[in-house]
């Protein structure tokens with residue numbers, strides 16, 4: 360199993376980060392997960408929390424997942440990487456391209472995309488894990504967006520693609536409930 364690295368790039372470890380990062384830990388296992396650029400004690404139970412940024416690590420055989428990369432991650436090549444690096448970044452619409460800034464700082468890593476649509480970080484990890492296990496992107500089932508009904512009679516759209524398993528979108532546990540209880544977006 361490769362090591363999955365989340366380079367935390369938000370100013371704080373917000374509650375949605377905690378929910379996504381916990382979900383990533385459930386997907387890949389605590390022993391295969393590093394959070395870099397953070398010393399948050401809240402993350403230690405989900406993986407290794409490392410204050411150093413991944414940009415100074417110069418890892419061998421590493422792959423950065425970047426929406427803007429020109430080459431798609433394919434199963435045959437995916438089996439060969441030892442490290443997968445992701446931006447710990449909130450999705451934005453349209454994508455602001457902060458991962459590209461990270462890519463420019465780690466030219467020792469190969470950059471690959473997971474198709475043209477933006478995923479949340481936990482979905483990007485889930486899709487990458489499936490590809491490393493031999494499933495090509497075109498065989499993975501997705502839903503294009505999710506609508507969350509709030510407790511205040513409104514609804515909010517999450518305009519990202521989510522993996523569908525057993526007929527249901529795979530969303531970080533607790534995220535829908537958190538958004539449903541939120542008054543403002």
Ligand SMILES: C[S@@+](CC[C@H](N)C(=O)[O-])C[C@H]1O[C@@H](n2cnc3c(N)ncnc32)[C@H](O)[C@@H]1O
Nearest residue numbers: 424425426445446450455456457458473478483
């Ligand atoms: C919510 S996305 C952040 C995208 C973002 N708005 C940006 O500024 O780059 C979080 C992370 O998931 C990964 N990711 C999401 N969609 C991807 C895709 N289609 N291909 C490759 N990586 C993706 C990237 O590692 C990215 O840094």
